[in-house]
Amino acid sequence: IDVDKCENVTSLEHVQANVSFTFHRRGDIKITLISPSGTPSELLSYRDPDASKKGIKYFPFMSAHKWGESPIGRWTLRMETRSPQNEGSIKSASLDDTGEISYFGLRLYGSYASHEEKNNIQKRQDSNAFVPTQRELEWIYKRELSIRQSPNVMQKRDYQNVMNERQVSKENSEQSLFSSFRKTFGF
Numbered sequence: 001i002d003v004d005k006c007e008n009v010t011s012l013e014h015v016q017a018n019v020s021f022t023f024h025r026r027g028d029i030k031i032t033l034i035s036p037s038g039t040p041s042e043l044l045s046y047r048d049p050d051a052s053k054k055g056i057k058y059f060p061f062m063s064a065h066k067w068g069e070s071p072i073g074r075w076t077l078r079m080e081t082r083s084p085q086n087e088g089s090i091k092s093a094s095l096d097d098t099g100e101i102s103y104f105g106l107r108l109y110g111s112y113a114s115h116e117e118k119n120n121i122q123k124r125q126d127s128n129a130f131v132p133t134q135r136e137l138e139w140i141y142k143r144e145l146s147i148r149q150s151p152n153v154m155q156k157r158d159y160q161n162v163m164n165e166r167q168v169s170k171e172n173s174e175q176s177l178f179s180s181f182r183k184t185f186g187f
Helices: 086-092 115-126 133-151 152-186
Strands: 010-020 030-032 040-044 056-063 076-081 100-111
Touching: 010 030, 010 040, 030 086, 040 056, 076 100, 076 152
Parallel strands: none
Antiparallel strands: 010 056, 010 100, 030 040, 030 076
């Protein structure tokens, strides 16, 4: 599919390829979508257990591999088949096996930036941003590692809350037991 303009999208976020096809064994098909920039995304892998003869009808395959790319240019849908991998697929295969792509459509999702905004973004990316020193990186790494190795803070809070609730419940039950004892025996 050739895309010569894409209103309101200058930078891709994700792509949805809607595909319909038939083939004697759906599991022996692999689908790859290639962007105008040459980025491949495997949308459907070979699947040994999938022995369906039904193919796929208008199924939306989604990929975010093209993040930040331009949608303009030629999009290529590559469908590959493989030789039969097991007895079931050998039985279903024949010399005149054919498949058919009955539909291929694209939906391109992204954001829009005018030429001026693109220049401003580039200026921000080229500016001197904070870059940590090696010592700072080591400190950050040690801190993150210590946090990961310690029990979860939220779990600690939850545990403390549960223990507090149990203590209050215990005290309340002791008070009510003592109160009923006093009433019964006149203390």
